[in-house]
Amino acid sequence: MTELKVVANATCTFCGCVCDDIELTVEGDHITKAKNACVLGKAWFLNHHVEPGPSARIRGKEVSLEEAMDEAARILTDAKFPIVYGLSDTTCEAQRVAVAIADWVGACIDTTTSVCHGPSGMAFQGVGEVTCSLGEVKNRADLVIFWGCNPAESHPRHWTRYSTMPKGLFVPRGRKDRTVVLVDVRKTKSAPAADIFLQIRPRMDFEVLWVLRALVKGLKLDPADLADTGVSLQQLEDLAGKMKSCKFGVLFFGMGLSMTRGKHLNVEAALALTRDLNDFTRFYAAPMRGHGNVTGADNVVSWQTGYPFGVHLGKGFPRFNPGEFTTTDTLARKEADAAMIIASDPMGNFSQAARDHLGTIPYIALDPKETATTAAATVAFTTATYGINVPGTVYRMDDVPIPLRAAFDSPHPSDELVLRGIEKRVRALQRASAAAR
Amino acid sequence: MEKKAEELFILIAGRSTRQGTSMNESKFGKDYTEEIGTVQVCPEDMNRLAISPGDLVRLRTGQGAIEIPCVAARDGELPPGMLFMAYGHYSSQLMGSDTHGTGMPSSKGLDVYFSRIGPPVSA
Numbered sequence: 001m002t003e004l005k006v007v008a009n010a011t012c013t014f015c016g017c018v019c020d021d022i023e024l025t026v027e028g029d030h031i032t033k034a035k036n037a038c039v040l041g042k043a044w045f046l047n048h049h050v051e052p053g054p055s056a057r058i059r060g061k062e063v064s065l066e067e068a069m070d071e072a073a074r075i076l077t078d079a080k081f082p083i084v085y086g087l088s089d090t091t092c093e094a095q096r097v098a099v100a101i102a103d104w105v106g107a108c109i110d111t112t113t114s115v116c117h118g119p120s121g122m123a124f125q126g127v128g129e130v131t132c133s134l135g136e137v138k139n140r141a142d143l144v145i146f147w148g149c150n151p152a153e154s155h156p157r158h159w160t161r162y163s164t165m166p167k168g169l170f171v172p173r174g175r176k177d178r179t180v181v182l183v184d185v186r187k188t189k190s191a192p193a194a195d196i197f198l199q200i201r202p203r204m205d206f207e208v209l210w211v212l213r214a215l216v217k218g219l220k221l222d223p224a225d226l227a228d229t230g231v232s233l234q235q236l237e238d239l240a241g242k243m244k245s246c247k248f249g250v251l252f253f254g255m256g257l258s259m260t261r262g263k264h265l266n267v268e269a270a271l272a273l274t275r276d277l278n279d280f281t282r283f284y285a286a287p288m289r290g291h292g293n294v295t296g297a298d299n300v301v302s303w304q305t306g307y308p309f310g311v312h313l314g315k316g317f318p319r320f321n322p323g324e325f326t327t328t329d330t331l332a333r334k335e336a337d338a339a340m341i342i343a344s345d346p347m348g349n350f351s352q353a354a355r356d357h358l359g360t361i362p363y364i365a366l367d368p369k370e371t372a373t374t375a376a377a378t379v380a381f382t383t384a385t386y387g388i389n390v391p392g393t394v395y396r397m398d399d400v401p402i403p404l405r406a407a408f409d410s411p412h413p414s415d416e417l418v419l420r421g422i423e424k425r426v427r428a429l430q431r432a433s434a435a436a437r
Numbered sequence: 438m439e440k441k442a443e444e445l446f447i448l449i450a451g452r453s454t455r456q457g458t459s460m461n462e463s464k465f466g467k468d469y470t471e472e473i474g475t476v477q478v479c480p481e482d483m484n485r486l487a488i489s490p491g492d493l494v495r496l497r498t499g500q501g502a503i504e505i506p507c508v509a510a511r512d513g514e515l516p517p518g519m520l521f522m523a524y525g526h527y528s529s530q531l532m533g534s535d536t537h538g539t540g541m542p543s544s545k546g547l548d549v550y551f552s553r554i555g556p557p558v559s560a
């Protein structure tokens with residue numbers, strides 16, 4: 001008979017909310033119920049199956065784990081400009097080993113942050129970050145603004161668990177004590193749940209944020225100056241007034257800012273507005289992070305190199321330069337001559353020039369599922385899924401570390417185990433080559 | 438197939454619920470490939486350009502071109518002149534690799550040349 005098990009307080013790692021209140025019912029190697037999970041979380045848990053086929057392949061042929069780790073270490077040590085990329089869907093424990101390997105082989109280490117909130121990371125460095133935890137938002141926020149994001153489809157429980165619905169210490173009536181504002185270029189599925197929806201024209205985020213800064217500072221503006229933005233001066237005056245008079249405001253921003261022309265400048269405008277508002281009240285800003293442990297990737301790469309993404313370790317010390325050491329760039333410019341991709345699918349979502357080059361160099365891929373990236377990899381590892389088969393630590397989007405509980409074992413190894421095996425072999429090859437010199 | 442003149446639109450690539458749920462099944466499955474391989478057009482533009490749901494349309498940028506079916510966006514979701522696609526293989530083909538010193542290629546708010554190709558081949 002199949003064993004039935006209930007896992008309480010399991011953590012969903014499908015999105016950056018990393019809800020840790022999920023109750024899983026597990027029958028053998030299948031999850032049959034995921035209580036409390038949203039539609040995305042349910043799809044994450046209930047569709048999870050142990051990938052059939054081998055744990056390791058070289059050029060599509062099944063090999064032993066040891067052979068694949070040997071080949072991976074050889075590819076990385078032979079390369080002149082290796083890159084290590086991905087990391088946002090694995091544990092912090094695995095991320096640490098990936099950074100160590102990058103350091104040993106003098107690679108560029110970069111995470112999927114560079115193609116989501118990388119520009120926000122640049123803006124944090126430029127302006128600073130006035131931030132708070134989601135717990136503070138839950139207990140205190142009476143004005144919640146979402147800008148360039150669509151939580152209804154990408155972070156479905158953000159509203160119910162953290163930001164708009166829950167009753168908190170200083171907002172005892174929950175949603176009734178809050179004003180919710182959505183600013184976007186599309187009237188998304190999130191719009192009906194907001195009190196105020198401002199539909200701005202595409203690529204006008206910077207201008208609208210800058211106008212809000214002026215209004216917050218009490219400057220008089222001509223309504224004609226806003227003609228191209230899609231919103232009126234009156235609408236923005238009203239919003240600026242609400243921002244200044246709230247007790248605790250928060251601006252959550254999404255990739256509508258970081259992926260649109262202007263990128264880090266759009267986010268800098270949002271952060272500068274937030275900073276300005278602290279002359280009048282308490283105001284905070286935070287990015288809506290997508291992948292389950294992309295925030296952990298930023299943290300781990302920062303602890304170990306001093307920078308969050310796009311770090312070059314080839315000179316024996318870390319150098320940070322987005323646009324130079326970030327993966328889209330190193331691939332599209334044909335600089336990388338080998339790659340290790342961990343829990344990410346650049347073959348499915350990078351620019352064509354970057355994909356074309358990745359297809360011409362030897363690369364290693366680790367992923368629990370078959371993707372366009374694993375299918376074309378020189379060495380492919382099928383690994384166990386974090387949060388379902390593998391315990392460990394992830395960071396919620398507000399930088400709060402959350403533990404993972406495994407629901408059942410996988411026949412496949414964890415990312416950490418594979419990476420440790422590769423690291424050991426890289427060191428052995430390097431020692432042998434030093435001894436031969 | 439008759440080809441209509443191209444018009445300049447703005448393409449927003451983003452997430453959708455169906456993309457999020459179907460990628461957990463398989464990135465090679467029907468639901469996922471259908472979701473990332475379909476463009477949403479606002480109903481006013483569909484009427485104006487005599488496009489029916491399911492028609493093949495062409496999207497072109499300086500980087501590449503794709504020919505995919507379209508559907509009407511939910512009423513009011515897209516303003517005229519704007520298209521929406523779920524991120525993935527197809528939207529990435531329209532994206533350049535210049536990251537303007539950020540690491541991030543522009544992938545929302547892209548200028549795309551849009552034209553109707555005609556009914557799907559199977560029709």
Ligand code: SF4
Binds near residue numbers: 015017019037156157
């Ligand atoms: S909101 Fe995100 S983390 Fe929470 S259950 Fe849904 S997908 Fe999982």
